[in-house]
Amino acid sequence: MTRAGRWLLRAALALLPLPALAVECRDIDLGTNRFTVCEARAAEDIRLFLRDETGAVIGHFSTLADRLAAQGQTLQLAMNGGMYHDDRAPVGLYIENGQQEMRLIPNAGPGNFGMLPNGVFCIRNGRADVIETLLFQREAPACRYATQSGPMLVIDGALHPRFLPDSTSRNLRNGVGTSADGQRVVFAISRNLVTFHEFASLFRDTLGLPNALYLDGKVSRLYAPQIGRDDPGFWLGPIVGIVTPAN
Template identity: 55%
Template sequence: MRWLAALALLASPAAAEDHLEVVCDDVSHLGASYTLCEIPAGSDMQLFLRDDQGAVLGSFSAVEENESRPLLFAMNAGMYHADRAPVGHYVEDSIEEMRVITSDGPGNFGLLPNGVFCIGDGLHVFETNDYVTQTPTCEYATQSGPMLVIDGALHPRFIPNGTSKFIRNGVGTFEDGSLSVFAISNEPVNFHNFATLFRDVINADNALYFDGKVSRLYSPSNNRSDFGWQLGPIVGVLAPQ
């Protein structure tokens, strides 16, 4: 698999600097189509929520206008309230907007265990309690849920023939933190099949669900810019200065 080969290529920071291109490809898994995008740790990956005046950006085009640099890749990155404020933990430019939520609750976010995607010393998905225990330094962090893969195992609540199907997206990471793989389904799928994509095809050590139904991808190299709902947190890779 190319993303596994990329792990070897990105064994050092210098190697990461040489591989800044965002690669997105379609794959088939259990009869459904998915788009996978590889992002190495050397890329200028950030989370985006608000503009300089504090207003929620809400779209890929608004991020580009606010940053004055093209996006190489972007995707919605965590659940949000009606006002588009993040449901769970959110850190941007090392500033915490929302605390960590460790309790269970309604909806997918509260289907424990959930987790945190951290952009800091590498790229990592942490189960939430591990995140609290380890206190990693994250320049950017977004909490969502449920976890899809936890140390190589599927979330224990997923069932193979689940009937709840949506367009879904999420991110998987590897133990060494050198690479992240973002995935979005191109047709409605259930949680179990989406999670097995990360476990069996991507071979991610840990993977986190971002959302369903509102899931969107921006990939100019693939001539793709999904439209739809106004978004809350967005993860994106900016072109170099």
């Protein structure tokens, strides 16, 4: 797809009505690759979760869903929400309900997290944005919730410069992308092993999003009861979720 074609697609997608539900999920097949995509308005109650009131790591979607249910709330969507150490502490910046647990890491480092440019998913009142780390450092937006991860998948409409179309490195992958006005928030997870280039292209060329952030690979999991997804697995670190009042 040409650059002009991508921008026309992006403009057309921006005119589409936003989801009527808190979150709407669908499957997308692109050639031999299969993805699940869940889209929400930034005005929805999007949060990050890591620990309970005792400081213990929540770790599982079921634990989080039960805790919210006891508070009269429903977990509509959840996904692993950023990279973490063996003790489940976040690798980079982590802010939950205005409280910062981990600082921003602006420098390059090992692994996918340190493959610059990386970025921050920042949730504010009425908008949510994926922001490249150095830009985030300069602008210092007041995020109520924030998680740093990496690498960036899409940066201002361009794929990460280190992603190769002919790469043979494949994995399950999940990430989040946002629109330029901060009103569309799209979470995606692959249903088969994909390259970084293929995954980033989903956000830019199919979903029409100018910025997107990789959240993780092997641990990628989705909780989306509306489509029957409650992926099992080991304990997670940060979890990103969308919450509504219980019916």
